[in-house]
Amino acid sequence: MMDTLCVVIDLSVKHWQRSATASDQPLSLPAFLIQLVAFLNAYSAGSSDNALAVFAAFPGKSLMLYSSTDTQPQSTTVSGPNSYPPFQLLDDAVVSSIIHHLESLSDSEQEAPCPLVGALTKALCFINRLTLDHNTNTSNAEGLDPIALPDPRVLILSVSPDITSSYIPIMNSIFSAQKLKVTIDACQLSGPDSVFLQQAAHLTGGSYLYLERRDALLQHLTMTFLPSPSVRGAIAVPTQDKVDFRAACFCHKNIVDIGFVCSVCLSIFCQPVPVCSTCRTKFPMKTLQRLNASRPPAQPRPAPIGTNGVSKANGSSYGTPA
Amino acid sequence: MDVDSDSDISIFDDDNENSRNKTKGKGKTTDKRKKDKGKRKPKDQAYTWEANYTRSWETVQEDEAGSLQGAVEDWIARGRRKRHAHCFQSKNSAPSTAIRRTIIRHLVLIIDLSSSMMDRDMRPTRFGLTLQYAREFILEWFDQNPLGQMGVVGMRAGVGERVAEMSGNPQDVLKALSDRHKLEPTGDPSLQNAIEMARNSMNHLPTHSAREILIIFGSLTTCDPGNIHDTLAECIKNRIQISVVALAAEMKICRELCDKTGGQFGVALNEGHYKDLLFELVPPPAQRTVSRATGPGAPNPAADLMMMGFPTRLPDSSPPSLCVCHSDLRSDGFLCPRCLSKVCDVPTDCDVCGLMIVSSPHLARSYHHLFPVKPYVAITTFDNQSSQPDQQACHACARPFPTTVAQSTAEGMSPIGRYRCPECQQDFCSDCDVYIQNHLHCCPGCGK
Numbered sequence: 060m061m062d063t064l065c066v067v068i069d070l071s072v073k074h075w076q077r078s079a080t081a082s083d084q085p086l087s088l089p090a091f092l093i094q095l096v097a098f099l100n101a102y103s104a105g106s107s108d109n110a111l112a113v114f115a116a117f118p119g120k121s122l123m124l125y126s127s128t129d130t131q132p133q134s135t136t137v138s139g140p141n142s143y144p145p146f147q148l149l150d151d152a153v154v155s156s157i158i159h160h161l162e163s164l165s166d167s168e169q170e171a172p173c174p175l176v177g178a179l180t181k182a183l184c185f186i187n188r189l190t191l192d193h194n195t196n197t198s199n200a201e202g203l204d205p206i207a208l209p210d211p212r213v214l215i216l217s218v219s220p221d222i223t224s225s226y227i228p229i230m231n232s233i234f235s236a237q238k239l240k241v242t243i244d245a246c247q248l249s250g251p252d253s254v255f256l257q258q259a260a261h262l263t264g265g266s267y268l269y270l271e272r273r274d275a276l277l278q279h280l281t282m283t284f285l286p287s288p289s290v291r292g293a294i295a296v297p298t299q300d301k302v303d304f305r306a307a308c309f310c311h312k313n314i315v316d317i318g319f320v321c322s323v324c325l326s327i328f329c330q331p332v333p334v335c336s337t338c339r340t341k342f343p344m345k346t347l348q349r350l351n352a353s354r355p356p357a358q359p360r361p362a363p364i365g366t367n368g369v370s371k372a373n374g375s376s377y378g379t380p381a
Numbered sequence: 382m383d384v385d386s387d388s389d390i391s392i393f394d395d396d397n398e399n400s401r402n403k404t405k406g407k408g409k410t411t412d413k414r415k416k417d418k419g420k421r422k423p424k425d426q427a428y429t430w431e432a433n434y435t436r437s438w439e440t441v442q443e444d445e446a447g448s449l450q451g452a453v454e455d456w457i458a459r460g461r462r463k464r465h466a467h468c469f470q471s472k473n474s475a476p477s478t479a480i481r482r483t484i485i486r487h488l489v490l491i492i493d494l495s496s497s498m499m500d501r502d503m504r505p506t507r508f509g510l511t512l513q514y515a516r517e518f519i520l521e522w523f524d525q526n527p528l529g530q531m532g533v534v535g536m537r538a539g540v541g542e543r544v545a546e547m548s549g550n551p552q553d554v555l556k557a558l559s560d561r562h563k564l565e566p567t568g569d570p571s572l573q574n575a576i577e578m579a580r581n582s583m584n585h586l587p588t589h590s591a592r593e594i595l596i597i598f599g600s601l602t603t604c605d606p607g608n609i610h611d612t613l614a615e616c617i618k619n620r621i622q623i624s625v626v627a628l629a630a631e632m633k634i635c636r637e638l639c640d641k642t643g644g645q646f647g648v649a650l651n652e653g654h655y656k657d658l659l660f661e662l663v664p665p666p667a668q669r670t671v672s673r674a675t676g677p678g679a680p681n682p683a684a685d686l687m688m689m690g691f692p693t694r695l696p697d698s699s700p701p702s703l704c705v706c707h708s709d710l711r712s713d714g715f716l717c718p719r720c721l722s723k724v725c726d727v728p729t730d731c732d733v734c735g736l737m738i739v740s741s742p743h744l745a746r747s748y749h750h751l752f753p754v755k756p757y758v759a760i761t762t763f764d765n766q767s768s769q770p771d772q773q774a775c776h777a778c779a780r781p782f783p784t785t786v787a788q789s790t791a792e793g794m795s796p797i798g799r800y801r802c803p804e805c806q807q808d809f810c811s812d813c814d815v816y817i818q819n820h821l822h823c824c825p826g827c828g829k
Contacts, residue, residue, distance in 0.1 A: 121825075123779045180817075180825035184777035187816045227752060228823040230745035235820045262742060305691040306741035316718035317736070320687045322589040324751055325484060325744050331686055340684040350688055 121177035489579035494537035538568030541575035573605035589685035749822035757800035
């Protein structure tokens with residue numbers, strides 16, 4: 060059974076530094092790479108048909124490190140007596156190019172945020188290309204809907220927190236992944252929970268894992284992300300019961316449950332505003348009065364959002380099992 | 382064979398008037414094939430049923446090497462040109478600001494169920510084909526307009542018949558269309574009755590939402606109880622946009638309905654063209670900046686602030702309870718943030734307090750209409766940039782670029798297979814260009 064996996068690695072220098080010096084369970088980049096390579100080898104060992112591609116998000120740029128479908132140019136490395144050449148090729152391509160690119164970064168570049176979305180979109184373009192190739196090879200002459208690859212998926216290994224500015228590109232990628240029937244799995248290795256990746260996994264039917272025991276990374280990777288999505292029904296992978304689908308308002312970044320939305324640009328505000336701050340649309344006075352009148356009166360003025368949050372917490376504890 | 386040679390000439394005729402026969406930039410070869418079929422229809426041959434069996438495969442031109450590359454490229458090029466045209470159009474209408482599109486749409490689909498729908502000029506029948514296309518249309522429409530709502534009205538035996546209530550759930554609408562025996566065409570259609578019914582079902586809607594009526598009309602007559610021009614005037618007053626896809630021929634009243642309300646009118650030439658006309662209405666329309674003569678005292682009614690609720694999702698493992706929409710006992714669902722009643726699916730209007738309930742991904746799904754990707758520029762010659770070592774393969778999918786210049790390419794296509802993003806100056810291959818512009822809506826180079 061052919062299987063396609065694209066691994067997206069977040070290589071933010073700053074956050075790897077933070078992860079390596081964390082007080083409890085530090086995880087350094089070299090230690091991570093050793094476990095990652097073992098996982099990649101395990102995946103390619105699963106079947107010779109398995110297609111694998113590795114994408115990396117470096118500070119300021121993203122690129123493809125390895126793909127099993129393209130022939131590798133530099134196959135001249137001397138392999139050790141005990142190594143299996145295909146694995147050796149994969150390990151060298153991934154590790155050496157990561158080292159090469161990280162060393163070539165200047166100090167100022169190291170601070171730049173990692174465009175995870177760039178690597179993710181590249182992975183999707185790559186899967187799209189494989190899908191097209193697959194269709195021409197199997198001579199889909201009827202011109203019907205393109206046959207999707209069996210179980211393509213993307214695994215994102217992230218260390219950095221969400222970048223708010225990449226919300227729209229990430230959501231666009233998620234929706235096109237849904238159309239390509241790509242499953243997005245995500246693993247947050249350190250730092251806070253990533254809301255974007257939670258949504259990505261939820262909307263595409265993948266699983267999101269927050270790594271709590273960092274010393275057990277390889278075990279988590281193999282037990283959760285190695286089996287293909289078709290097998291997942293039979294095993295117990297972590298599911299998410301509490302994906303947060305509430306939105307943050309554009310004005311104060313508060314999480315709101317009743318928001319006011321501009322009909323032109325869909326900006327969300329936590330209270331009625333006369334002018335949209337995003338698209339400069341003026342709203343009719345009548346609506347403002349009507350909306351102000353219809354707002355829940357019980358809220359004390361100074362902290363309307365706070366009370367909202369509290370009532371929300373009560374509301375959600377209602378249905379959520381402890 | 383005579384017919385075939387005739388049709389070769391008509392291909393060029395048709396290309397000249399391509400405003401009618403626009404291609405949809407969809408990645409399906411079906412469209413292409415069907416269009417070819419239509420293009421083969423010679424001018425002197427009026428009806429499909431008089432035509433011989435069309436040999437659609439013979440229109441596809443092979444090049445010297447026997448490959449179909451040329452035909453496929455031509456088709457991609459047409460999609461590109463259309464996209465560029467769209468982009469310029471929007472630039473002209475709104476030079477500085479971002480594109481404004483109507484995101485919250487309300488559409489009533491009026492389907493002709495009169496006896497003329499049993500004609501077999503479209504196969505299997507007009508009725509059968511209409512039902513099939515309507516289902517595809519509904520799915521695509523809800524995919525692109527997640528905040529929209531749709532209702533269906535049938536025109537049968539001189540009256541308008543409500544087939545599906547206004548709903549935000551595609552499954553509800555599809556279910557109403559699933560039983561074709563309930564929709565069996567009979568009698569004469571009545572445009573006025575159907576439009577009045579559609580208008581009444583949209584009367585209560587707020588002004589910022591777009592109200593549209595789409596009529597699929599197969600008949601050449603209408604049997605109305607009163608003056609249809611009064612109905613038309615009411616529609617103009619209520620800012621209801623009417624679009625008509627006619628299956629038989631152009632009727633003056635249909636043309637007038639569309640022109641006066643700002644809708645689109647089209648007569649389907651054949652099956653493929655029918656689908657194109659219908660699917661042109663799927664993307665949200667660019668908003669008319671200043672609304673046409675609607676009287677004073679309406680300060681840009683198109684923009685408004687809407688109150689929306691973002692619900693709490695109940696997990697599958699929560700204790701089952703009754704939902705307010707179907708009174709079913711189920712575990713999962715969404716809680717309205719205002720009245721805490723449980724609804725099955727979002728986006729919807731809360732059945733108890735009427736609050737519009739959406740989840741944030743639904744809002745996000747519409748963002749690509751508002752912030753589109755800049756169209757890529759086709760690179761025609763090798764320049765400095767394309768000879769750099771890191772530009773030898775597509776920036777997105779890492780497929781190596783061809784090193785030779787293709788002999789003949791259609792207008793708007795790059796002979797060296799490179800398309801460059803104007804923002805980040807990275808080159809992409811033609812497959813990725815199509816995929817990024819049509820589906821991904823996000824440039825892998827600059828992440829915008």
